[in-house]
Amino acid sequence: MQQVLLVRMGEIFLKGDNRPYFINALARRVRYAIQPLGGTLELAQGRMYVKNVEDMDRCIEKVCKVFGVHSVSPAWQVEKSLPALEDAARELMKGKKGSFKVLARRADKRFPMDSMQLNAHLGGIVLDSNPELHVDVHEPEHTLTVEIREDAYLHVEKIPAVGGIPVGTGGKAMLLLSGGIDSPVAGFMIAKRGVEISAIHYHSFPFTSEQAKQKVVELARLLSEYTGPIHLYVVPFTKIQQELYDKCPDNQLTILMRRFMMRIADRVAKEKGCGALVTGESLGQVASQTMEGLQCSGAVCTLPVFRPLIGFDKTEIMDRAQRIGTYETSILPYEDCCTIFTPKHPTTHPKVERLEESEKALDVDGLIDEAVSGIEDIFVRFQNGKAI
Numbered sequence: 001m002q003q004v005l006l007v008r009m010g011e012i013f014l015k016g017d018n019r020p021y022f023i024n025a026l027a028r029r030v031r032y033a034i035q036p037l038g039g040t041l042e043l044a045q046g047r048m049y050v051k052n053v054e055d056m057d058r059c060i061e062k063v064c065k066v067f068g069v070h071s072v073s074p075a076w077q078v079e080k081s082l083p084a085l086e087d088a089a090r091e092l093m094k095g096k097k098g099s100f101k102v103l104a105r106r107a108d109k110r111f112p113m114d115s116m117q118l119n120a121h122l123g124g125i126v127l128d129s130n131p132e133l134h135v136d137v138h139e140p141e142h143t144l145t146v147e148i149r150e151d152a153y154l155h156v157e158k159i160p161a162v163g164g165i166p167v168g169t170g171g172k173a174m175l176l177l178s179g180g181i182d183s184p185v186a187g188f189m190i191a192k193r194g195v196e197i198s199a200i201h202y203h204s205f206p207f208t209s210e211q212a213k214q215k216v217v218e219l220a221r222l223l224s225e226y227t228g229p230i231h232l233y234v235v236p237f238t239k240i241q242q243e244l245y246d247k248c249p250d251n252q253l254t255i256l257m258r259r260f261m262m263r264i265a266d267r268v269a270k271e272k273g274c275g276a277l278v279t280g281e282s283l284g285q286v287a288s289q290t291m292e293g294l295q296c297s298g299a300v301c302t303l304p305v306f307r308p309l310i311g312f313d314k315t316e317i318m319d320r321a322q323r324i325g326t327y328e329t330s331i332l333p334y335e336d337c338c339t340i341f342t343p344k345h346p347t348t349h350p351k352v353e354r355l356e357e358s359e360k361a362l363d364v365d366g367l368i369d370e371a372v373s374g375i376e377d378i379f380v381r382f383q384n385g386k387a388i
């Protein structure tokens with residue numbers, strides 16, 4: 001008898017000719033997640049098993065964060081004999097109270113008892129060994145599932161996992177990662193649809209501190225537990241902000257700054273083989289995120305811009321940030337470059353032509369070249385709870 005983790009994948013992407021491609025991608029991601037725990041992965045019909053891990057709780061925690069995994073069950077794997085099934089059934093139901101039923105599924109039809117007979121037999125064994133339980137076949141509190149396959153597997157718990165599609169099957173995108181609450185959630189949501197993530201961050205040293213940068217590295221690290229390793233490109237942004245401050249109208253500063261961010265992200269994304277940009281923008285959240293604001297910042301991009309949070313309220317985004325584990329880091333009080341040189345009355349209805357007019361005072365290409373040449377590439381990955 002050995003404890004294993006049964007890993008279920010979603011149904012949608014398992015259909016059609018792409019099936020082996022998705023399964024291999026998922027297997028790679030699960031292997032990566034369990035590697036620090038020393039486990040091994042076995043593929044079986046439509047599912048996977050993680051075996052040989054000592055710390056099952058940690059294993060569950062890690063595997064439940066792999067996109068493409070829809071649920072897991074800690075299970076006992078036993079030989080296909082009646083005494084072995086009986087022992088495992090007793091063991092699994094030990095200490096439980098309330099109602100239960102046995103749900104046997106016999107994929108191996110050579111097993112001498114059919115499913116109904118197994119249900120009745122193992123139900124009787126459990127009742128005899130645990131007087132605190134009674135049978136309810138309609139709405140049981142506990143369902144003891146018994147699967148007779150290449151071996152026999154028994155489990156009671158079904159734990160929902162993160163869902164989505166395995167990272168790496170949906171291309172690659174560049175996430176504009178600030179130190180705020182929104183952009184890590186945006187990255188999570190796009191990665192959940194199978195997209196590999198790189199990240200870009202604009203840093204205005206000395207106006208923004210080393211701690212502000214480290215906070216973003218930490219956010220990338222937290223995200224990388226779901227997405228796999230991330231290249232974080234840190235762009236020196238001070239010169240651009242100073243030029244804007246010196247030479248452009250005060251009420252346009254934020255939106256002009258956002259256009260520079262988008263231009264640089266677009267250039268770096270293409271260089272790094274990304275097919276889209278991702279931001280944490282949400283319609284109407286702040287002055288630069290009105291419909292006109294989004295049009296003006298998006299107008300400088302050649303790649304599509306994905307804004308997965310566009311229709312979310314701030315409270316909904318905060319709730320998600322808490323669930324994925326980035327919230328506590330996001331609220332650390334280090335200033336972001338957006339908060340320096342913030343105009344008192346930012347324009348909420350910017351016009352592309354007026355912004356282009358203001359940009360004539362600047363050497364746009366020269367500023368971008370200089371910023372891009374100063375990029376620091378920080379490779380972040382999550383292993384054993386530490387960034388390495």
Ligand code: ATP
Nearest residue numbers: 176177178180181182183200201202279280281338
């Ligand atoms: P919050 O709104 O929670 O303060 P935010 O990250 O959404 O944080 P906004 O000012 O709303 O900050 O910026 C909108 C989007 O622009 C962000 O979601 C992010 O994608 C991008 N962005 C803002 N500042 C930066 C930055 N310093 N580096 C990289 N991307 C940034």
Ligand code: MG
Nearest residue numbers: 182280281285
């Ligand atoms: Mg925001």
